[in-house]
Every structure is written in structure tokens, then in C-alpha cells.
Amino acid sequence: MPHVVFVAPRFLENTNRYVRAFAGLDGVTLSVVSEDPEEAVPEGLRGRVAAHYRVDNVLDGAQLAVAARAIAGAVGRVDRLTGALEQLQMPMAVARDALSIEGMGAHTARAFRDKDRMKEVLRAHDVPVARSALVRSVDELEAFVGRVGLPIIVKPQAGLGSRATHRVESRDDLNALVRAGLAPTAQRPLQAEEFVRAREHTCETVTVRGTPVWRSGTRYFPTPLEVLETPWVQYCVLLPREDDDPTWTRFAPVNGAALAALFGADARTAAGTALTHMEWFLRDDGSMLVNEVGARPPGVHIMPMMSLAHETDMIADWAGLIAFDRFTPKARRWAAGAAFFRGQGAGDRVASVTGVEEAVAAAGAALVEMRTPKVGMPRAEGYEGEGWAIVKHATTDGAKHALRALIERVQVRYG
Ligand SMILES: Nc1ncnc2c1ncn2[C@@H]1O[C@H](COP(=O)(O)OP(=O)(O)OP(=O)(O)O)[C@@H](O)[C@H]1O
Ligand SMILES: [Mg+2]
Known part of the structure; x- marks a missing residue:
């Protein structure tokens, strides 16, 4: 029975989904490390958690090592030390090295986390990069x-x-x-x-011991940089219905080569069992460049979008992948998308939100979930804005149409 230690910075909504996914796996012993006290472990999961260890700072690899050692002493050998956040990848690797826990060590993690090193490694393996x-x-x-x-x-x-x-x-x-x-x-x-002038895409890849077994991909509209540079622009992510769209299938060999390069000598170990999130550029001349890769589940709502498009629970699938080295490839059944609502104008708080009813009506049955910005919310720093919506449609055009219907109508003003 594998003993999985999940590192959750705090027991917040999104993290709890991951804790629940591991808790829901039969045949897994689950322990948790967090900055929150044990009382904060969500109701209903406490009985499922073999050990909880609180640390002051989950981003400190030495503290994670202390936590993992204590958990190993109390419960038994740690087979997997895992967590979903990008910032955790390096400290977790340091702790794995310290305790000889199977999985990605600091040397390999650095190739994913350090943008300079990543590009050096990719270039050395003839993977096209800027x-x-x-x-x-x-x-x-x-x-x-x-x-x-x-x-x-x-x-x-x-x-x-x-x-x-x-x-x-x-x-x-x-x-x-x-x-x-x-x-x-x-x-x-x-x-x-x-500076690469190009469309920006993602490639989500499941690898088992270094071998890619399944891929999904999205496109960003517009690019995150353009969103940040242009105060009134709202950001969307689209996951197309066609899983054989040549835009993405043409990228698959590049993706495979990039992952092989980054996993390096660790590919065939537990380090090579992962869901990775790769961002890549497609230029007008058809050339493709890898921008960056995270050895962790994707953000910007790509996890729920993948779940909808493939009629699965991607978080549970990821938990099973990490715990058991297993993944059943999923067929694509829907297109999905995420729209991000961002305020306009000057001011540091949301002053008004209009057009929500019209947007909901226009998106129609495609709308799956929506979190509208609330008046009084502080201005968000990033491209994700203050609210979001997720859509699903039988066709790619239908999903696109629903995204446009939403971002054209929902108006968030700062004041
Ligand atoms: N070489 C480049 N040419 C053009 N645009 C770029 C380049 N590098 C980065 N960008 C733009 O800046 C954005 C952020 O860059 P990058 O993804 O490397 O950093 P990041 O901070 O890890 O981003 P995130 O966490 O938002 O994915 C990219 O999504 C892209 O829009
Ligand atoms: Mg990025």
C-alpha cells in the first residue's frame, strides 16, 4: 500500500480538491504536510489522514524533510512526496533527496524550475526554443x-x-x-x-516512467503578456473538441523530445511519472518553440476543462497516476473553455459588475460554472482577473462563441 505525503500549503478550496482525490484512492495511505494546523484538515477527511505535520514554511525544503522524516517515523516509509503547486516543486525535490524518496530530485527539478537551465537543456537536445x-x-x-x-x-x-x-x-x-x-x-x-511573435498554446502530457501515454492541449486568447500589457483585455483559454487537431498533434514529437530532455536520466523512474504543463509558441510560418514546462498539473482552470472535455475527474486521475503509476487514456467528448473577468479603469477595487444576466443568457447551456467578481473586491494583480467562467460545448466553435458571449457582456469596473 503506497504511502503518499501530500504537501498542501493551506486547506483552501482548490488544495482540498487534491487532498480529497488522494483520500478517495483505495489502497493509499495518505499523510499531509501544511502550514495550517491539523484542525484545518477538512471535515470528513481527518479520519482518512494517517499523519499530519505542520511546518512554518512549505517552501523550505529542509522543513519538508523534517516533516517527511517525522511522518515516516510515525506511519512508515514515504513512497511519494507530492504537491500540485509550481512553487513547491523545488522544495519537495530537496526533501526527496534528503530522505531518498523516489521521484524527482533537485537536479531534475531545477531543469523545470529555472528558466535559463530549462532552455539550456532543451537547446542541448535540439528542442526548438527562443x-x-x-x-x-x-x-x-x-x-x-x-x-x-x-x-x-x-x-x-x-x-x-x-x-x-x-x-x-x-x-x-x-x-x-x-x-x-x-x-x-x-x-x-x-x-x-x-521576443517570439506567435500564438500561445499549452500541451498537457501524462507520462508514465518517462513514456507519454496521453496528451491534451489548449490555446490562450490572447497571450498572457498581451493581457497584462492591455488593461481592458479579458483572457480566455480554449480546449478544442478535436483531439486530432493537427496544430496539437504536430507538436507531439516536440513535446516528447522536450520532456525526455528535461526528465533526463530520471525519465524511467517515478520522476518520469507526471502530468506536465508545457507552454509553447506557434509562429505564422508553422514553426513551434517550447516556452516553458511545469512538472505539475496546469493552472488557469485547465484541470476542470480537461475533466469536462474528457468526462473524467482529472484531479482523481492525477492522484491515481502519482500513487500507482497508472493512467487510463481518455477520449475527448467536448470542447471546453475558461473566460477570465478583469476590471477596467482606474482604482484599486471593483466598483461595479454589469452584464452578468445577459452574458449568462447568451452563453446558454454551454455555461458550466461561473464566479462573478464582487463589488469591493481588491484589484487582482495578474491576468486571471477577479472572476471566471467555465464553458463546455459539443463543438469548438460553440465553446468559442460562449466564451466571446461572456467576455463581451460582463463588464467589471474599478473605482
Ligand atoms: N520569449 C518570449 N517571447 C514572447 N513572449 C514571451 C516570451 N517569454 C514569455 N512571453 C510571454 O510572457 C508570458 C509569461 O512568460 P513565462 O510563461 O515564461 O513566465 P511565467 O511567469 O512562468 O508565466 P506563467 O506562470 O504565467 O505561465 C508568456 O505566457 C508569454 O505571453
Ligand atoms: Mg508561463
């Missing part, structure tokens, strides 16, 4: 611009949510970056990349 460099000074940044020209993108080495990601179009932008105190230094290097 030209990039980790720059440690303004001189190095200038030298990079000298090599690839403008525009470029600069972003943090271990970025997340497109935070601190900037497009540099001109010398003026470059100077402005330096003036804003964002110049790269030895202590705070920056990932500089050639």
Missing part, C-alpha cells in the same frame, strides 16, 4: 540585445504568473527598465529572451 541568456549586468543585457536585436523579453529566472515579465521594444524601454531599478545584477540576474 534564443535566451541569463544576464547578470546591464553590460550582459546590452550584449544580448546586440546578438538578437530588439524586441526582447525579460523575466525572472524562476518566474510565475507572468509577474515582472516585460517586453523591451526600444532603447527607451531598455533605459526605462534600468531607471525603474529592474536592471540585472549578479544577485538578481534576469532571464532575457528573443
Whole structure:
């Protein structure tokens, strides 16, 4: 009976879905590490949790190692140490190394987490990526611009949510970056990349011991960067009905090569049993570039969208994959989409939300779930905005139509 230790920062809605999924697996011993106290383990799950260990900071690998050691002492050997969040991937790997827990160690995790290292590894395996460099000074940044020209993108080495990601179009932008105190230094290097003008897609892949066994994919409308750069734009993610759409099937070999490169020598171990989330660019000339890969379930509502489109529970499927190294490929039955509602105008709170009834009527039966922004909510930082809706339709066009119906009608104003 595998003993799975799940790392949940806090027992919030989304995390609880994952805890419940592991708790729902027959033949699994489940333990949990969290920053929340044991009393916060959701009602009904407490009896199912063999051991709970509280840490001050789940992002500290040393604390996770202490927790895993204590749990192993109380319950028995830890077979899997897992968690769904991007920020947990590195500390969990450090803890696995410390306790010789099967799964991804720090060396492999770094290839997924460090944007510079990721591109180096991919390039070394002939996987197409944008030209990039980790720059440690303004001189190095200038030298990079000298090599690839403008525009470029600069972003943090271990970025997340497109935070601190900037497009540099001109010398003026470059100077402005330096003036804003964002110049790269030895202590705070920056990932500089050639700016890729392209459509942005994702590829979600299930691998079992390094072998891809199933794929799904989405498209972002527009790209996350464009959403952040354009205050009035609302963001959508579309999962098409056709699982044989050539846009995605053509990418499959690139995806396979990229994952093989990143899993490296660990591919055939438990480290290679994963649901990965890859973001990739498709240029007008048909060329494809890998942008980045997370060795964890995708965000931006792609998990519920995959569940709807394939009539399954992807979170339960992922839990089973991690615990038992098993996955049954799913057939696509629907198209799905997510719309993100973002405020417009000045101000730091949501002042009004209009058009909801019309939007719901226009989306019709395609609308599955909706979380409308509430007046008074603080302005959200990222491209996901203050609310969202999820749709499902028998056709890709139907799902697209429903997304458009929603984002054209729901109007969120800041004030
Ligand atoms: N080289 C590039 N060329 C063009 N656009 C880029 C490039 N790199 C990043 N972007 C844009 O910036 C966004 C964020 O970049 P990236 O995905 O690398 O960082 P991140 O912070 O991990 O993002 P997230 O967590 O939002 O996926 C991308 O989705 C894309 O829109
Ligand atoms: Mg990204």
C-alpha cells in the first residue's frame, strides 16, 4: 500500500480538491504536510489522514524533510512526496533527496524550475526554443540585445504568473527598465529572451516512467503578456473538441523530445511519472518553440476543462497516476473553455459588475460554472482577473462563441 505525503500549503478550496482525490484512492495511505494546523484538515477527511505535520514554511525544503522524516517515523516509509503547486516543486525535490524518496530530485527539478537551465537543456537536445541568456549586468543585457536585436523579453529566472515579465521594444524601454531599478545584477540576474511573435498554446502530457501515454492541449486568447500589457483585455483559454487537431498533434514529437530532455536520466523512474504543463509558441510560418514546462498539473482552470472535455475527474486521475503509476487514456467528448473577468479603469477595487444576466443568457447551456467578481473586491494583480467562467460545448466553435458571449457582456469596473 503506497504511502503518499501530500504537501498542501493551506486547506483552501482548490488544495482540498487534491487532498480529497488522494483520500478517495483505495489502497493509499495518505499523510499531509501544511502550514495550517491539523484542525484545518477538512471535515470528513481527518479520519482518512494517517499523519499530519505542520511546518512554518512549505517552501523550505529542509522543513519538508523534517516533516517527511517525522511522518515516516510515525506511519512508515514515504513512497511519494507530492504537491500540485509550481512553487513547491523545488522544495519537495530537496526533501526527496534528503530522505531518498523516489521521484524527482533537485537536479531534475531545477531543469523545470529555472528558466535559463530549462532552455539550456532543451537547446542541448535540439528542442526548438527562443534564443535566451541569463544576464547578470546591464553590460550582459546590452550584449544580448546586440546578438538578437530588439524586441526582447525579460523575466525572472524562476518566474510565475507572468509577474515582472516585460517586453523591451526600444532603447527607451531598455533605459526605462534600468531607471525603474529592474536592471540585472549578479544577485538578481534576469532571464532575457528573443521576443517570439506567435500564438500561445499549452500541451498537457501524462507520462508514465518517462513514456507519454496521453496528451491534451489548449490555446490562450490572447497571450498572457498581451493581457497584462492591455488593461481592458479579458483572457480566455480554449480546449478544442478535436483531439486530432493537427496544430496539437504536430507538436507531439516536440513535446516528447522536450520532456525526455528535461526528465533526463530520471525519465524511467517515478520522476518520469507526471502530468506536465508545457507552454509553447506557434509562429505564422508553422514553426513551434517550447516556452516553458511545469512538472505539475496546469493552472488557469485547465484541470476542470480537461475533466469536462474528457468526462473524467482529472484531479482523481492525477492522484491515481502519482500513487500507482497508472493512467487510463481518455477520449475527448467536448470542447471546453475558461473566460477570465478583469476590471477596467482606474482604482484599486471593483466598483461595479454589469452584464452578468445577459452574458449568462447568451452563453446558454454551454455555461458550466461561473464566479462573478464582487463589488469591493481588491484589484487582482495578474491576468486571471477577479472572476471566471467555465464553458463546455459539443463543438469548438460553440465553446468559442460562449466564451466571446461572456467576455463581451460582463463588464467589471474599478473605482
Ligand atoms: N520569449 C518570449 N517571447 C514572447 N513572449 C514571451 C516570451 N517569454 C514569455 N512571453 C510571454 O510572457 C508570458 C509569461 O512568460 P513565462 O510563461 O515564461 O513566465 P511565467 O511567469 O512562468 O508565466 P506563467 O506562470 O504565467 O505561465 C508568456 O505566457 C508569454 O505571453
Ligand atoms: Mg508561463
